[in-house]
Amino acid sequence: xxxxxxxxxxxxxxxxxxxxxxxxxxxxxxxxxxxxxxxxxxxxxxxxxxxxxxxxxxxxxxxxxxxxxxxxxxxxxxxxxxxxxxxxxxxxxxxxxxxxxxxxxxxxxxxxxxxxxxxxxxxxxxxxxxxxxxxxxxxxxxxxxxxxxxxxxxxxxxxxxxxxxxxxxxxxxxxxxxxxxxxxxxxxxxxxxxxxxxxxxxxxxxxxxxxxxxxxxxxxxxxxxxxxxxxxxxxxxxxxxxxxxxxxxxxxxxxxxxxxxxxxxxxxxxxxxxxxxxxxxxxxxxxxxxxxxxxxxxx
Amino acid sequence: xxxxxxxxxxxxxxxxxxxxxxxxxxxxxxxxxxxxxxxxxxxxxxxxxxxxxxxxxxxxxxxxxxxxxxxxxxxxxxxxxxxxxxxxxxxxxxxxxxxxxxxxxxxxxxxxxxxxxxxxxxxxxxxxxxxxxxxxxxxxxxxxxxxxxxxxxxxxxxxxxxxxxxxxxxxxxxxxxxxxxxxxxxxxxxxxxxxxxxxxxxxxxxxxxxxxxxxxxxxxxxxxxxxxxxxxxxxxxxxxxxxxxxxxxxxxxxxxxxxxxxxxxxxxxxxxxxxxxxxxxxxxxxxxxxxxxxxxxxxxxxxxxxxxxxxxxxxxxxxxxxxxxxxxxxxxxxxxxxxxxxxxxxxxxxxxxxxxxxxxxxxxxxxxxxxxxxxxxxxxxxxxxxxxxxxxxxxxxxxxxxxxxxxxxxxxxxxx
Numbered sequence: 001x002x003x004x005x006x007x008x009x010x011x012x013x014x015x016x017x018x019x020x021x022x023x024x025x026x027x028x029x030x031x032x033x034x035x036x037x038x039x040x041x042x043x044x045x046x047x048x049x050x051x052x053x054x055x056x057x058x059x060x061x062x063x064x065x066x067x068x069x070x071x072x073x074x075x076x077x078x079x080x081x082x083x084x085x086x087x088x089x090x091x092x093x094x095x096x097x098x099x100x101x102x103x104x105x106x107x108x109x110x111x112x113x114x115x116x117x118x119x120x121x122x123x124x125x126x127x128x129x130x131x132x133x134x135x136x137x138x139x140x141x142x143x144x145x146x147x148x149x150x151x152x153x154x155x156x157x158x159x160x161x162x163x164x165x166x167x168x169x170x171x172x173x174x175x176x177x178x179x180x181x182x183x184x185x186x187x188x189x190x191x192x193x194x195x196x197x198x199x200x201x202x203x204x205x206x207x208x209x210x211x212x213x214x215x216x217x218x219x220x221x222x223x224x225x226x227x228x229x230x231x232x233x234x235x236x237x238x239x240x241x242x243x244x245x246x247x248x249x250x251x252x253x254x255x256x257x258x259x260x261x262x263x264x265x266x267x268x269x270x271x272x273x274x275x276x277x278x279x280x281x282x283x284x285x286x287x288x289x290x291x292x293x294x295x296x297x298x299x
Numbered sequence: 300x301x302x303x304x305x306x307x308x309x310x311x312x313x314x315x316x317x318x319x320x321x322x323x324x325x326x327x328x329x330x331x332x333x334x335x336x337x338x339x340x341x342x343x344x345x346x347x348x349x350x351x352x353x354x355x356x357x358x359x360x361x362x363x364x365x366x367x368x369x370x371x372x373x374x375x376x377x378x379x380x381x382x383x384x385x386x387x388x389x390x391x392x393x394x395x396x397x398x399x400x401x402x403x404x405x406x407x408x409x410x411x412x413x414x415x416x417x418x419x420x421x422x423x424x425x426x427x428x429x430x431x432x433x434x435x436x437x438x439x440x441x442x443x444x445x446x447x448x449x450x451x452x453x454x455x456x457x458x459x460x461x462x463x464x465x466x467x468x469x470x471x472x473x474x475x476x477x478x479x480x481x482x483x484x485x486x487x488x489x490x491x492x493x494x495x496x497x498x499x500x501x502x503x504x505x506x507x508x509x510x511x512x513x514x515x516x517x518x519x520x521x522x523x524x525x526x527x528x529x530x531x532x533x534x535x536x537x538x539x540x541x542x543x544x545x546x547x548x549x550x551x552x553x554x555x556x557x558x559x560x561x562x563x564x565x566x567x568x569x570x571x572x573x574x575x576x577x578x579x580x581x582x583x584x585x586x587x588x589x590x591x592x593x594x595x596x597x598x599x600x601x602x603x604x605x606x607x608x609x610x611x612x613x614x615x616x617x618x619x620x621x622x623x624x625x626x627x628x629x630x631x632x633x634x635x636x637x638x639x640x641x642x643x644x645x646x647x648x649x650x651x652x653x654x655x656x657x658x659x660x661x662x663x664x665x666x667x668x669x670x671x672x673x674x675x676x677x678x679x680x681x682x683x684x685x686x687x688x689x690x691x692x693x694x695x696x697x698x699x700x701x702x703x704x705x706x707x708x709x710x711x712x713x714x715x
Binding site: 013076 | 301305309508511512513515516517518519522696711
């Protein structure tokens with residue numbers, strides 16, 4: 001039950017929205033998608049779902065392209081949230097689950113369970129338009145996983161939620177993964193991807209600029225950070241060979257280096273300057289990788 | 300197939316439950332009862348009708364009034380000629396204060412002379428009736444003085460047989476035509492309203508689902524084509540049901556009202572000689588017209604991002620329906636005109652115009668069948684084309700809302 005995307009390309013006229021994207025998500029894995037607005041995340045998701053046909057390339061789920069026959073196995077949370085505003089929550093969730101071939105009685109039971117879990121059981125008979133945006137989003141997430149799909153595609157599942165609700169949704173998604181579901185999601189928050197995902201892809205203008213397991217991505221980035229805390233001025237150290245970048249912080253400085261031998265030199269040199277309060281070699285954050293690869297900060 | 304029925308049920312139930320739908324249905328049904336009882340109601344308001352038709356006759360000889368009454372009766376008039384004792388002054392006063400409608404001064408000299416006095420010149424429209432009756436009375440009196448007997452007199456009054464007959468074989472006789480006209484008029488009206496009302500509902504539904512962005516979830520669950528046709532079928536069934544309620548309430552209203560619809564105010568509608576085939580064709584053309592325009596409406600609805608833009612995009616389609624209705628309504632008087640015949644084979648006009656021809660004329664069966672076949676083919680092509688537009692259209696969000704978007708939508712939904 002793995003999802004395989006091979007050289008998928010989507011062109012709209014002269015514009016190439018997705019350019020030769022390849023990735024594999026094994027069953028039970030969570031794959032994170034990063035990219036600025038317009039990078040091609042939503043188009044990629046729509047191609048995976050079969051809503052758009054790739055101009056070139058092949059996408060397979062379980063060995064076959066996804067068609068409407070696989071509809072019961074797939075859950076989708078679109079980036080643009082949408083529910084019937086005038087329909088009651090419970091009625092609506094049951095209807096959407098029925099469209100994915102879930103029997104009505106089962107759907108009813110599951111709706112109750114999920115509303116309880118998200119602490120909103122009292123909204124069952126309210127109209128969707130009466131709910132706050134955050135609560136609508138919970139309903140939207142329930143709609144995507146109510147029918148117990150084995151492939152879950154979540155486009156920006158956490159945007160616009162407060163931290164408490166983010167944790168609630170995160171734990172629900174993690175539980176889903178534990179039950180064996182394959183999950184692909186995009187997020188606005190790099191820390192969410194770092195926390196939840198095994199693998200990730202960074203998309204820029206339709207191309208995957210970085211992809212693979214997060215550990216591997218960080219290692220192959222070839223750069224590490226050295227954080228030094230001391231009172232003396234450290235600016236003279238940025239002339240040491242191998243220091244790529246130097247940032248002054250309020251209690252010291254942050255050096256970006258190419259390999260660990262440079263860290264050794266930094267330690268020696270800084271000790272000559274005075275008393276050292278803190279010295280650490282840190283892995284690069286996804287944020288830094290993103291900036292380095294895409295050339296701008298992540299929104 | 301399962302999900303088809305779920306969408307079908309959903310489309311049907313949500314609309315059937317809305318207040319506006321229930322209220323419209325009730326109001327129209329109530330209007331039928333009102334119409335069926337109209338003659339009773341008119342009668343109730345004009346209870347003293349008979350008195351108003353009294354004609355006071357000043358007749359010095361005294362025996363002319365009765366002879367006049369006989370002439371009036373023979374002519375089928377319900378005017379009561381009554382001898383009066385009042386003076387002309389008093390009669391004039393009576394007219395001014397409204398207690399008397401009109402009076403007649405009859406004098407017999409060499410010939411009969413009569414003076415008809417009423418409040419206004421067009422009062423009662425009976426002036427002509429009375430003139431006719433006086434004329435006849437004069438003839439009868441003259442015949443009497445000439446010594447003719449009763450049999451000879453009645454021969455003298457024998458009316459000439461005058462009948463209109465049309466030469467063309469397909470044309471119905473004048474009598475049949477006027478009988479069919481009313482019913483056909485009403486049924487065309489119903490089809491016209493139905494092909495505007497229900498397809499509009501579909502376009503609004505689709506636009507609503509798009510603007511609330513629930514569409515992307517729907518079409519990731521169910522194929523857009525299935526979604527579109529399930530919706531069309533659901534609302535179509537709702538339309539049939541509503542029409543059935545209208546038809547049934549109309550029927551019950553007529554039966555319970557106890558008024559004879561073949562006479563009086565209703566005679567123009569020609570309910571007395573209704574052919575079942577006219578109704579069957581009405582249902583058939585309603586369904587075909589509905590599907591034709593519903594597919595078009597779904598296609599157009601899928602192109603807009605906001606419900607506010609629906610009407611603008613529906614305008615060309617509305618024009619088609621309005622042109623069809625122009626042809627149909629102006630063709631009622633001249634169902635054999637060339638433009639009616641030609642447009643009855645144009646798929647977008649056929650639901651109204653071909654029905655008009657079927658209802659008004661005795662045309663060979665192959666003509667409506669050909670027209671139906673053309674419509675079915677058009678529905679097929681539109682369905683195929685509409686499904687392609689719909690596939691892409693529902694994913695398209697943008698500011699430009701024009702028919703040019705159709706090309707964009709097709710490209711977006713394309714397979715390669």
